[in-house]
Amino acid sequence: MNQENNYHISFFRPTTQRAKTNRNTVLWLISIWAVAVFGFHFLLRAIEKPTPEPELISFNEVWKDVKAENASVEEIRIFAKTTLHVAGKVFITTEERAALDNGISWAIMQLADSMQKLSLKDALQEFETIAEKNLVVTNEDYVASKKKLGAIVQQILNLNPSSVLATILPLEIKSSGLSVLSVENMTIIEACMPKYMIHNRSVLTDTKFLGFPFHYFYTAVFLLILFIALCYAYCVRVDNYNKKVGIAE
Amino acid sequence: MPIVLELITIIKRLELLNKLNIKKKRNMKKIILPLIALLLPVVLHAASGANELEGGFKIGPAIILITILCAFVMVGIIFRAKDTTDFYAAGRSISRIGSGMAIASNWMSAASFLGMAALMYGSGYHGLAYVVGWTGGYVLLLILMAGQIRKYGKYTAADFIGDRYYSQSMRAVGAIIAILISISYSVGQFAGIGLMFKWILGLNFMWSVIIGGAVVLTYTLISGMLGVTKNMQIQYVIIIVSFLIPLFILTYKFDYFWILPQIGYGSVVSDVTYGLSSSDISQLANSFGHGYAITPSPEYSMPWDPATGKTFFQWMAIAFSLMIGTAGLPHVIQRFYVVPKASDARWSVVWGLFFICILYWSAPVYSAFGKILSANPEVGKLSKDAIVVYTAQLGSVHPLIVGLLAAGGVSAAFSTVSGLLVAGASAFSHDLYVKVINPEAAPKKQLMMARLGTILMAIIVTSIALLDLGLIGQLVAVAFSLAGCTIFPLFLLGIWWSGSNRQGAIGGLIAGGLVSIISIVYFIARKQGVILPYHEFISYYLEAWYFAWIGAPIAIVTNIVVSLLTKETPIEIRKFLIEKVHT
DSSP states (O other), X not given: OHHHHHSOOBTTSOOSHHHHXXXXXXXXXXXXXXXXXXXXXXXXXXXXXXXXXXXXXXXXXXXXXXXXXXXXXXXXXXXHHHHHHHHTSTTOOHHHHHXXXXXXHHHHHHHSOHHHHHHHHHHHHHHHHHHHHOOOTTOHHHHHHHHHHHHHHHHHHTOOTTSHHHHHHHHHXXXXXXXOOXXXXXXXXXXXXXXXXXXXXXXXHHSEETTEEHHXXXXXXXXXXXXXHHHHHHHHHHHHHHHHHTOOO | OOHHHHHHHHHHHOHHHHHOOHHHHHHHHHHHHHHHHHHHHHHHHHGGGGGOSSOSOOHHHHHHHHHHHHHHHHHHHHTOOSSHHHHHTTTTTSOHHHHHHHHHHHHOOHIIIIIHHHHHHHHGGGGHHHHHHHHHHHHHIIIIIIHHHHHHOOSSHHHHHHHHTTOHHHHHHHHHHHHHHHHHHHHHHHHHHHHXXXXXXXXXXXXXXXXXXXXXXXXXXXXGGGOOHXXXXXXXXHHHHHHHHHXXXXXHHTTSOOSSXXXXXXXXXXXXXXXBOGGGGTTOBOTTOOBSOBOOOGGGTSTTOGGGTOOHHHHHHHHHHHHHHHTTOHHHHGGGGGXXXXXXXXXXXXXXXXXXXXXXXXXXXXXXXXXHHTOSGGGOOOOGGGHHHHHHHHTTOOHHHHHHHHHHHHHHHHHHHHHHHHHHHHIIIIIIIIIIIOTTOOHHHHHHHHHHHHHHHHXXXXXXXXXXXXXXXXXXXXXXXXXHHTHHHHHHHHHHBTTOOHHHHHHHHHHHHHHHHHHHHHHHHHHTTOOOTTHHHHHHHTOTXXXXXXXXXXXXXXXXXXXXXXXXXXXXXXXXXXXXXXX
């Protein structure tokens, strides 16, 4: 019975010096591993602050008046620019883009004078007709009509023609959205503006390291180096111990 | 008899293989080199078809793909195991670095090659949870299991479970779980193969998956048994070279630090985050002619950004589940059985992880470039899982190199899936049929069962892949959670606590299995539009890609509690653990 009790393995209750050494090494490495991966992310979570983009602050200042349909020209311009800013973002959904397009189209129409309205409608109709027929975006007619429409809307919104917003603006104007900003789309716009323009930021996300935001570098590059280093350290430690006590595997 | 030895017996019966010798190796080399020389100009000319983002048969990439697959089969034949010892101790004739390359080749699948960039392209920083999970798990695997598994001396996960828990039923259950994990893992691979075939052949997804499935099945039946280490090393080199070349080109072309793109792309991430005005770099453009520009998009790089719809909890749960899943995947664990010594098993993990990390450091580069190059709405919605190829195309990388990249993606999927199909078929024929159902089966019958198992698995996997249930990376993550809830606790406790007995193992397996079933049933129901009770709660906390975060701890605790309440582990098992595994 006594002898039977000797045959028992437990990681937390090692019975030999080698097992104790191994347990301590494993516990050290796992602690480093856990703190580096999960500890860092708990820290990231703890110190982060939901931070709005400047465009969201501008949007919030004018949104109430735009919604109530008593916004000034400048307020509508700000509304158009901020919604266009979100329309150019990377994770936008099709439904949200449609709502934002309605907002941008409506705002452009509100800002245009009577001459601009006529030329805008003509240019937009021409562009949409060509776009429907052509699937290739390098088509000469398509490019020319897009350029023509772009020149009109960029002028209405006072955009620098070489800016990113100016590039995407003609693609966000839809004839179906020129006259009315629907209540349904207003609701979507109201919800998606903070969704896309409030970010969890902290000193760890705002500090740059080798061109990266620091937290991104830490996770995408450094942690992988650390994993290899931990594996390397473990192998060296075990090999050295085996050599020291004369164990041949 | 260990499965590897049985496989050798099967291989020996294949007349074709037995007739080959050193002289024929030379002949093969004489054939391959002129063949490549002949094909190269044709490929260069034909590669112009690779310019289209979608649609159209692309003959250049098709020729590259066929050439690479033929090369794999030929290398398999040339460097095949000459005898049992050679195959059994595959690592003996190669260095630890070579063994590490084999581990990396075995590991790098469509999920690594295509899926990771897709996850980051679709959900930004959230995708890095997969990168960390799939690499951090190797630390656990090394320090908790690698050496001990080698010392235990069994050859499949089912063998270990059956022996350690002294139960034929447990062996059968272990084999069934290994098959389920192989199927789950292969679904993502088939989806990746389908996507790349769609891109190359210009067919719809359904036909692409069916044709891709048929090709991979044929490839597996021809070369599956030739999966020797040498072939895996060559596969690794082809996969990693095809993945890295476009990165050097993209970083050079768009004026970033191109000498080390894995660091140089830091500025690309910052450009996505803070925006890039086209006026600054007006001479740069994507293949559509759109300026290299993007509006500020911090949601791409900020943690658990509301715009991605992902949360802090999900990030942590995915990373943890993938880590323990890595340490529980049967086909990964099996790699340690073929090295001669425990120390080789340990060092091969270090090198394997290093080679894997080369790809994992690189995948985020594609997603970051992809975001800028596809930022203009005219590019339209792109299939996330093909973003690696689309990014290279949008960056106007030479069509031949894009074709090589697509062929590399298919090769990555092929190298993993053929191994998985063989592993699943082995579990079916060896662990289930021979060990449990018909121990007297003749070798011919065993071979037939192995082939039948391979074909059956390919059909099942193709059928599931056609349902298009999720992104490649997510589908593969299901296999990891399943392994984390079932195999991982059995190995962890089986190695480190002799008190874990058969009853405890059964209890733990039931608990882990139950969590897995609930999660997968809810996932399938949701995909079919069926709303089950508490679906929001279950879908969030037990999502199919990360249910192991809670399933594994429950399985471990159940195993411990039941073991403490029931009869002690037999003395022979405890003695074996002390004398063989922990000395």
